[in-house]
Amino acid sequence: MKKTTYRGIEKKQARWGVAFVVPSVLFFCLFSFYPIINAMFTSLFDKRILSLAAPKFLGLGNYIYIFKSASFWNSMRATLVFTLGTFIPLLVFSLMFATFIYNICGRRSRGFFQIAYYTPAVLSSVVAAAIWLLILAPPGLGNQVLNWLCRTPGVDRKWLANGTMLQFSTMLVYFWKYIGYFVILFITGLATIPPTIYEAATIDGSSKWQSFWRITVPLLKPTILLVSVMAMLQCLKTFSTQYLFTQSGGAAQDPINVITLNIYETGIRNQRIGRASAMSIVLFVIMLVLTFAQFKISKSDDVDY
Template sequence: MGSKKSYGIEKKQARWGFAFVVPSLLFFSVFSFYPIINAFYTSFFNKKALSKAAPDFLGLGNYARLFNPATAGNELSFLNSLKSTLVFTVGTFIPLLIISLLLAVFISNLSKNGTKRFLQIAYYCPAILSSVVAAAIWMIIFDPRGLGNQWMNNLLNTPGVDHKWLVDPIMEQVSTMVIYFWKYIGYFVILFITGLASIPPTIYEAATIDGANKWNSFWRITLPLLKPTVVLVSVMAMLQCLKTFSTQYMLYSNGAPRAPINVITFNIYVTGIQQQYLGRASAMSVVLFILMLILTLFQFKTTNSDSVEY
């Protein structure tokens, strides 16, 4: 009797739990799964926004147009957007991952709690700003009379030189990387600090007794035990870089050339919203989705993150 009563209570609780979860699942499905499915469907049609005409079925025509080798020389083509996205992702993702880890280790090893809290807040403050505000701040810095040129001229001993942060193609790409790095470095530092705090200090004490120095402790203890956090941060940072849009849009809106910073998301916006080619923009979205999925699976497969036991 007791087991049946317990089973009945558990079943009743499961029903109520399911009832409370269903609205969230429906909300998530409507606003997440439906747009993905609709994008796949729309990518097979020549659909234009604000057009009452029935869209023509193209099959894989939109995808063939995106990867047409004849458009490779066009600076605003999808192939150029793919290249710009990969350049931005590699140039931002690697410094974000490495420097955020080093900063987290440095902050965690500080002895004064007040200094720790101050540095954590200082690094995290840019993360709470919107991307538009962050881009606006740095556009002032990258102005020919701004601090960007002053810092570079002091560093390179080239007084009075304009480094054309928002004009030169390479410097424009570097500018977007610097803005993104400054905005998100604090967020990933906090994640690494949280992961470091979960490592028992007794492990380091035992390593010190055995004669290990800080360098050996970092490579033999910190990195292996921090592996799940490294995987989490690397996946999040990579996806964040692939989805970048606001920074490039702000720079372009203020007169910067579009071609060097024409990442996939920006090209989707121009194609789908400004030019109203929804089918072509949907095909770009599908390609970006598949690219993000492949890179995420690749990271999980290469890192082979298993559960860590202390």
């Protein structure tokens, strides 16, 4: 008798739980699962936005087309170059500066540096790109500062005109915007390492350099891996900087025609939805592999003290 009433309460509560969860579940079904399935489906058809004719079934035709097209491979190259060229410096410098700030600064100056490094991240990426477009313009600050540092007055570095420099410029904007964010991530990671370990190492005669490589890096490995995968996923999805540089800055598109820009161009400008969907699926698969790698790695590498 008692048991049944108890079960009744449980059931009643369970109903509330379901009610709380249902709205989000519906949302995710409609705005995440349906679109990705739709994209997979559409990628098999020759579909255009405004065409009234029924879309023609192509099978893997779109995939074959994009894998043969130079523009797709150029986008893959641009995305890869951007991703590697951004996330490796981000990782190295943010770890370096986090260690500096953590070891050298007092509490006050630590807070100050964290906030100061983080301020660029407060700007939206469009504003960031707009500022850097002016800085990197031929008579802008970029040339002035570099020429002052290199003692070469009056040289134009062609930040936006030269293909290689253009790629570098987009990386620079991204690096500038996100360095503070990653510094903070690493400082949080560093704070979890118990100071007693360092004290023990110092007593045993370890130098700062040795402590860094033998203690900090191994113990921070989970954070490092997490941050690097996160940064990579972020970089793969970059769009705003490249869009503003090419649209508003008049920069050449080819060197920085990253995959998202290409999807946008193909799907919306050229109205080739099938092809754009095929590219989306390729991007999705790449990111899926990276995310799985992240889960695998972060599970196997947890540190206990």
